[in-house]
Amino acid sequence: MGSFQTPIGMRSASMVETSCGFLLQELQKIWDEVGEDQFERGKILLDLEQECLEVYRRKVDRANISRARLHQELVEAEAEFTHLLLTLGERSFPGWPEKRVGTLKEQLKSITPALEEMCLRKEERLNQFRTVQEQIQKIRTEFAGNSEVEASPSIVVNESDLSLKKLEEYQTELQRLYDEKNERLQKMEKYIEVMHNLSSILGKDPSVIISKVHPSLNDLNGMSKNTSDSILTKLNSTVESLMEEKRDRLDKLHYLGKALTDLWNLMDTPNDDRLSFSHITGLLSVSSLKALDPGILSLDIIQQAEAEVKRLDQLKASKMKDIFLKKQDELHLICKKSHMEIPTQSEMNHIFNLINSGEIEHSDLLKSMDEQISRAKEEAASRKAIMEKVEKWILACDEERWLEEYNRDENRYSVSRGAHKNLRRAERARIMVSRIPALVEMLMAMTKSWEEERNKVFLYDQAPLLAILEDYYMVRQEKEEEKKRQQQGKKKVQSRLVVQQDNIYASRTGIGSRRLPI
Secondary structure, eight states, X not given: OHHHHHHHHTOOOHHHHHHHHHHHHHHHHHHHHHTOOHHHHHHHHHHHHHHHHHHHHHHHHHHHHHHHHHHHHHHHHHHHHHHHHHHHTOSOOTTSOSSOOSOHHHHHHHHHHHHHHHHHHHHHHHHHHHHHHHHHHHHHHHHHTOOTTTSOSSOOOOTTOOOHHHHHHHHHHHHHHHHHHHHHHHHHHHHHHHHHHHHHHHTOOXXXXXXXHOGGGSGGGOOOOOOOHHHHXXXXXXXXXXXXXXXXXXXXXXXXXXXHHHHHHHHTOOHHHHGGGHHHHTTTTOOTTSOOOTTTTOXXXXXXXXXXXXXXXXXXXXXXXXXXXXXXXXHHHHHHHTTOOOOOHHHHHHHHHHHHHTOSOHHHHHHHHHHHHHXXXXXXXXXXXXXXXXXXXXXXXXXXHHHHHHHHOTTTTSOOTTHHHHHHHHHHHHHHHHTHXXXXXXXXXXXXXXXXXXXXXXXXXXXXXXXXXXXXXXXHHHHHHHHHHHHHHHHHHHHHHHHHHHHHHHHHHSOOSOOOOO
């Protein structure tokens, strides 16, 4: 009984001791009444003691397991708290006890609120990361031109780094993407504005053109604008296409305006008839970069100009002969004024026959005639200085002939009406005639220089000018020599007459052969 009472005596609860002692007493009474021997009684008491030990041992083991679990929970809680601090990028948390006191459960209970608070912070931080990353992914998906359906359904946040620094990096990236999106929107607005302007100039409906790029670009449908790379590329290519079309149409109207102007000038069209197409000819000096009026480059305008050019071309064909004759007269006048070689009549008749037969293009003919006129004008300009000297030379020669006739007139000194005018003209003529040799020498030098520079003969009314000048120079020299011989003969005659007069006078007076001044 003593060995049984020892474990029972170790029980701390009085109720248990009372119950066990009461039951043991009851058992003793039953044994006494039954007459159970001491061996059996000892055996039963030993079994009871072993069973009690087993029960205590199980309770102790469970208590140890519970204590170990609490220790583990404490360690895990500390580790999780440390991990959360590292994940959230924080160094400490005010609610976390620096020193833990009390039982394990009390210690665990004391740190649970701080741990829960940190878990809530983590969840809140996770949501912030998820929200920012979703917005980043949405904008990037939009830039890439993918639909939201094609995008990833959920964002996987890297929970190893949930610090505010990392969150700020994502927020900075998000702000950069927002800024880029705003820049794209501004660029798109500029593209759309340019498309509206170009469409207005070209006479097109801008909404149709813009909708072909993307329906979201029209403000009327209320859709948010797509800012993808592909949309920007399409907008750029569309604007470039419209600019190219603008340049092409403007070039075409330049060509048509030039054609209209040339045809009007050829046919001397009155200004009143030209006014209806002044909006086209007014574009001749306008570049493709300059702002233009709405509809000025529409297809209707181009078709009107083409129809007018076609009409004038047909009218020009009927007036081609008159135009050719005018060009011919102009060429002849240039050649005649400069005493150049005039195209032969047979050549002109041949061209005239080609016009009648329709075997020559009108534009080619006009171009050829214009080229001939241009060459004639160019050569006339190069001959101008020589021709001015030639005119002076001819005028001087005319004056020389007049002077010769004047000198032969025996009554030139008579008092008659107009005699004083002739006398003044004779004085001027003598001055001009005295300059003829120097003028001829200058003309010969200028003519030689002109011929050497152009490697061709300077013709004057189909005769070489240099030969004419040389012939004149030789004839003039011969005249000068003849005049000198005549003057010497006159002097000899005069000398003989003086001698004869002196002899006659001397014979009469007896003075001798004394000579008097004439």
